[in-house]
Amino acid sequence: MTVTPRFSVARFAAMSRAEFLKIWASRIPLVILAALPLGTYLFVLELYKVEGIGDRIHGNALDALPILFYATWKTLMFQMAMLTFAAFWGTVDSQYGMIRVACSQPISRLEYVLGKWSAIMAHVTIFAMMLVASELAWTGIYSGMRGIDAGDVVAVARFGAEVATFTVAFTSIGMAAASVRRTVGSGIVTAIMSFIFLAFMTMLSFRVIAPQWVLMRYFSFALGELKNPFPTSADSPFIRVHSLAEFYRVALLTPLLFMLPALIYFRKRDIVE
């Protein structure tokens, strides 16, 4: 008798698609997609109406985008929303018992976890792109698009890719940490704790861990693709001290460090919830 392979790309793809469409069907992604332009508009109001940056920046959208993005990014609201989203969908099956249904389907636990992870991260990527697109649209409306050339478009595309990569990296870590919990509430708390742990790593001595290996040191790395709005070459979020290769390396390896143990644990654990 032929033994079914432990891992199949077709089954993994089916699982990813099923999870993606399930999450989408919940309408939660639509709420987040609608909230992102509205939420960023609050920062637009603050910068343009209260602070009056339109009077001080005599340029186009790409001159204002770094300031708007940094203003929203440093509040951590987007990051916390993404962690909550990932932790929610990472633990919802345990919370409502659907893990019993999903894990008795003809898929391996590896396909289940990876399919789930890829579906959640596909949503996170869409949200990150929506954040960048919203901010670009608002700065375009308020500062204009004149003077933007092909080089600027490439820079924005690279900026968007790096924002999405960093977002996926830390939400993957949060989700991996949350996946060892069995309720949505405890999963969200654990995911946020993992974020705090990652932030704490920036306080460690360089002798303990080399700075290029600390994910949170790349917190504002993507801004390096945009124009530095400040007339200084001193240390600022807009100055890069690590290379693009180092960024992608740490953004790939750090989540793996968290995800592998979570995956090994899940493959063997008894599903008793």
Next chain:
Amino acid sequence: MALSGLVQVDRISKSYGRQLAVDAVSFSIAPGEIVGFVGPNGAGKSTTLRVLTGLITADSGSVSLDGIDQRTDPTGFRARLGALIEAPAIYPMLSAFEHLAYIARVRRSFDRTRIENTLRDVGLDPASQKRVNKFSLGMKQRLGIAMAIFGGPSLLVLDEPMNGLDPSGIAELRDFLRKLPERNGASVLMSSHLLSEIEQICHRVLFIREGRLVGETKLSTDSSDAFQTLWLRTGDDGRALDVLRRASFVAEAEADVVGVSCRLSAADVPKVASLLVGEGIAILELTPHGRRLEETYLARYAAGTTKLG
């Protein structure tokens, strides 16, 4: 122990820490057979069913379905399995259709018509956009059953499937389960505390206590009155069994969970008492099938009887 059948469970054991939840449980289920799984709370029913569905791993023993070993081919094993374990699992923010669409996509068998038909089969409206968090417990239970049967399983594992259903829902599920073997040849293993339902649905009942299988009994599946199953408790069950097996008018006689059961023509029922009395065997209890399971078995479990068969 030599086992044969669609499902073969061979000496599975499972401990949680120091507590032995299931101890060397073995049984088999034939194709198209509906088997009840009965025991008090904490007896090991759910653990056994979870091992069977692969949700937890047994410490020892093996399970196979259609000749497929659960350990060597878990995915192939689960492709033939449908399960509803404990309370119905749901995503509160999705509709019933979206739940089945999810299962269908995971199984790579998305077919709108099939999903709608499955929902109709369990009495749910396939066109309803109502989110499941607005469902009654009975509707959630129906949805859980729909998800379990969607893949056309060879074995359907149901843990307390009647929970939350109203009387008409129970009757509908009873009819549905009875017809399931005829419709697609599926076997069913179901646990329930509703012994009257087990009695009406199942062909056979397994009894578990403190993690051990302590007996089993066949139930009459004849809908006609031509044959009757009797349960007997006598002063000497071993001798009574020998006597009944030798009697020409008794079609079947076997050791049962509470003593002896025998199957015979309804017209011959009065002969049983005189036969046994004539052999000097005291009859302590003689009960026709249909009034026995719930009253006697539960009473014996409650009384703490350990040697049941």
